[in-house]
Amino acid sequence: DAEITQSPRHKITETGRQVTLACHQTWNHNNMFWYRQDLGHGLRLIHYSYGVQDTNKGEVSDGYSVSRSNTEDLPLTLESAASSQTSVYFCASSEQGWEQYFGPGTRLTVT
Amino acid sequence: GNSVTQMEGPVTLSEEAFLTINCTYTATGYPSLFWYVQYPGEGLQLLLKATKADDKGSNKGFEATYRKETTSFHLEKGSVQVSDSAVYFCALSEINDYKLSFGAGTTVTVRA
Numbered sequence: 001d002a003e004i005t006q007s008p009r010h011k012i013t014e015t016g017r018q019v020t021l022a023c024h025q026t027w028n029h030n031n032m033f034w035y036r037q038d039l040g041h042g043l044r045l046i047h048y049s050y051g052v053q054d055t056n057k058g059e060v061s062d063g064y065s066v067s068r069s070n071t072e073d074l075p076l077t078l079e080s081a082a083s084s085q086t087s088v089y090f091c092a093s094s095e096q097g098w099e100q101y102f103g104p105g106t107r108l109t110v111t
Numbered sequence: 112g113n114s115v116t117q118m119e120g121p122v123t124l125s126e127e128a129f130l131t132i133n134c135t136y137t138a139t140g141y142p143s144l145f146w147y148v149q150y151p152g153e154g155l156q157l158l159l160k161a162t163k164a165d166d167k168g169s170n171k172g173f174e175a176t177y178r179k180e181t182t183s184f185h186l187e188k189g190s191v192q193v194s195d196s197a198v199y200f201c202a203l204s205e206i207n208d209y210k211l212s213f214g215a216g217t218t219v220t221v222r223a
Contacts, residue, residue, distance in 0.1 A: 031209045033210070033211075035213075040215055041215060042115075042200055042213040042214050042215040042216045043155070043200065043211075043213040044213075045210055045211070045212075048209075048210060050209070058210070090154055090155065092154075092155075094209055096209065099145075099157040099160065100155075100157070100209075100211060101156075102154035102155040102156065103154050104153060104154050105153075105154055
């Protein structure tokens with residue numbers, strides 16, 4: 001069965017370190033998204049991609065970057081982790097006009 | 112820009128009670144509207160959607176009607192079960208745009 005996976009599921013890191021969160025989907029979807037979930041804010045869009053080599057900034061992109069070298073993967077990098085980036089991160093994918101499928105999430109703690 | 116406002120939670124109900132979660136939106140065009148549900152410890156999954164005015168989305172006993180005149184998409188269920196305990200998110204996407212804008216989420220707890 002097709003699926004979307006995220007790794008790691010839990011991560012603790014220190015302020016200033018670079019961190020990369022992995023997202024892998026086997027749906028062969030062109031569209032992929034990264035969100036962060038914080039209490040009181042719902043999900044906020046960090047970055048998104050509509051195909052290989054395409055990346056776009058979302059509403060809360062500062063301090064994050066993504067790259068899309070193939071259809072299946074959209075890794076999210078925190079260049080220099082800050083305590084304000086402690087959150088739960090969700091990756092999602094979709095095909096044109098259809099629902100987004102979400103991964104199980106990564107809980108990141110920056111100490 | 113686009114925005115979604117949904118009722119504050121948490122909401123606590125007894126089994127078989129009626130559930131309503133209000134959702135209103137602001138959009139520049141004619142968006143598609145969604146309700147997503149997040150069960151404890153899981154990612155979000157689509158509950159229902161509506162793509163044009165007066166459409167009714169329905170799934171698992173939940174319903175929501177796209178009301179353009181009131182810019183609303185309220186979620187309802189006539190008789191909730193303990194298994195409906197979850198966080199519910201209202202969301203929208205603009206036509207020809209695949210990004211979602213989410214509301215803050217409403218936590219629903221159903222007691223036996």
